[in-house]
Amino acid sequence: MSADLSMLDLFRLEAEGQGQALVSGLLALEHDHGAPEHLDACMRAAHSLKGAARIVGLEAGVDVAHALEDCFVAAQAGTIVLGQAQIDRLLEGVELLLRIAKTEDHEVDLWEGARKGEIAACQASLRTVLEPNAAEQPAVAAAAPGAAAVPAAAAPGDERIVRVTAESFNRLFGLASEALIKARWVGPYSQSLAPMKRLHLEASRNLDHVRETLPATADEDTRTALAEAQRHLSECQQLLADRLAALDWFDRRAQNGLQRLYDEALSCRMRPFRDGAQPLPLLVRTVARSLGKRVTLRIEGDGTQVDRDLLSRLDAPLGHLLRNAIDHGIESPDERRAAGKPEEGTLRLEARHSAGRLHITLSDDGRGVDLEGLRARIVARNLINAEAAEALTEAELLEFLFLPGFTLKNTVSDISGRGVGLDAVRDMVTQVRGTVKVTTARGEGTQFRLQLPVTLSVLRGLIVDVGGEPYAFPLSAVARAMQLPVERVARLEGRRHFDLDGRRVGLVSAHQVLGITETATPGATHAVVVVGEGPQACGVIVDRFLGERELVVQPLDPLLGKIKDIAAGALLDDGAPVLIVDVEDLLHSVAKLASDGRLAAPEPAAAEPRPRRKRVLIVEDSLTVRELERKLLLHHGYDVDVAVDGMDGWNAVREGGFDLVVTDVDMPRMDGIELVSLITRDPQLRATPVMIVSYKDREEDRRRGLEAGAAYYFTKGSFHDESLVQAVVDLIGEARP
DSSP states (O other): OOTTOOHHHHHHHHHHHHHHHHHHHHHHHHHSTTOHHHHHHHHHHHHHHHHHHHHHTOHHHHHHHHHHHHHHHHHHHTSSOOOHHHHHHHHHHHHHHHHHHTOOGGGGGGGGTTTHHHHHHHHHHHHHHTSOOTTSOOSSOOOOTTOOOOOOOOOTTSSOOOOOOHHHHHHHHHHHHHHHHHHTTHHHHHHHTHHHHHHHHHHHHHHHHHHHTOOTTOOHHHHHHHHHHHHHHHHHHHHHHHHHHHHHHHHHHHHHHHHHHHHHHHHHHEEEHHHHHTTHHHHHHHHHHHTTOOEEEEEEOTTOEEEHHHHHHHHHHHHHHHHHIIIIISOOHHHHHHTTOOSSEEEEEEEEEETTEEEEEEEEOSOOOOHHHHHHHHHHTTSSOHHHHHTOOHHHHHHGGGSTTOOSOSSOOSSSOSSOHHHHHHHHHHHTTOEEEEEEETTTEEEEEEEEESOSSEEEEEEEEETTEEEEEEGGGEEEEEEEEGGGOEEETTEEEEEETTEEEEEEEHHHHHTOOOOSOOOSEEEEEEESOGGGOEEEEESEEEEEEEEEOBOOOGGGOOOTTEEEEEEOTTSOEEEEEOHHHHHHHHHHHHHTTTTSOOOOOOSSOOOOOOEEEEEOSOHHHHHHHHHHHHHTTOEEEEESSHHHHHHHHHTOOOSEEEEOSSOSSSOHHHHHHHHHHSTTTTTSOEEEEESOOOHHHHHHHHHHTOSEEEEGGGOOHHHHHHHHHHHHOOSOO
């Protein structure tokens, strides 16, 4: 425990655990009224907090904890029943107690002065809980048969807990990782000495041969020198063998000890999913009550281990998903009864590990998404025309839910309706190199599936060689690694592909995607890494496989920005640096090469070069809008490249050669305003005009874009094919000069 923690700091730490025990116990009592184990847990927590508050001199905390304790004593005695109304007041008391615990040193006196009225009001509210109400029927129905009660939190103190700063632990973990990597250098060094043993053996044999073929006329001094040389050589050989054996023993001992140190440090980074899920049952209860609904949250796999940094990032996305599920998905009790469903809706939140990934699934048993209503909303918002909307698949339709500002609600409330929640979920998932997918069934419910890395610090990678340099593909993103005979490679419309399990998979060279000169002569087989799923699956040809390794992820310097197709770096066992491939970014690069026709077989040189078409870069995170704009400009003869967000666009535009940049504003990693600013401040790029096409149609939004340096500001709400094309012509002229 850090020695500089004050008594008030210690009280705050204890209040975190005991407060969660109170919340969990009270939520469990809603479904299991009067259950002794839950009442006992609440009683212990309130009593512990009262004693701790008295020790640190927080009399306000003592008063509230004592009032809570009185209520639990009465419930244990059977003089009161804790129904929904009573639990509401008790939760309010717990919330105030936790606020008191967060009091800074200089604010303690406020609870005896300006905030004293809050204490008195809370005590008065809790006194109403003590009024006999045994004859009352609880407002909440008993849980359905087989429904799992919300477990009470384990009593704090069962295990000693030491708090250290995140910075200190990160340094410790970094040192453990570095020590393990350095220890692994001993093995290759020991192996490098093996040729020396062979040289000694060959030298010994040569001396034997010399002695055997020595002429009989040779003098005694020569024979003595040869014998002495052979003796010294034998001693050196034995000494080398002994030292190599000792080095090998040291290598095994060091690696074993440092591996255990590393594993222990890594396990300290991991926390059970329940640690991040603790506030969620109370959130669900509060939101459901405010909407007049009855909802139960069931958490499965709460012991699943998750990286602590990732767990902290999950707080806001899970909150958004739960609020959306309650507001949009779960019906009112009357609607559910009319549909033949239980009046109480159910949310299931599951966490599990699978194929080296963390899978988090949230499903509800509500009304599901009205796909036709969604289709109509898309058309009404002028995001796409009616004909194109009819051709969209269910998966493509549901992708619109993640657009910034998109919502199916006609009114805005303090819970939902602004179209921010799912956009924030997608943004967070993308930042940690994960994916999110949604499925729905009308009248049965909706399910969101998040696939995330288990840890942000360590990954298992497939190491490959490309152009003499090592690269790592995260194993979780690798569908197959194989040696592909060249005769299995076919061509269709100039592009290479091969058959994999009955489906056609495109083939591309890692040299071409990564921009590395290809010098190796093709052999009888290709080393192929298959990445992506379904129609997006792609085979990437590398020079050779180097094996699998566990890599400690090292973030790249932020000054470098987002490097195209690269996610991070790491060190191999021998200390050599390796770049970790950003598979999602790489698939986007392949898609751009294909759309530009650069994956096709090279065309023979024409007698006369054709006039260069003008190039346009479209920067847009919405697949639908991006494709609409791309096809529109391609149809009018422009050469079009695409980027999936602001950072991808900045990397693309720095490659040069674009006559115009068309960008959205709201995008992950870098927004459009920042992109415009970077382009206009760059001496080599400032002459490139930029057009903004955005959903934001307020005057201040338009002014921000133009002040940043945009030459044109379009709103998607007033988007028309001909007006966009005409604006492009006004800025850079026709496609061909």
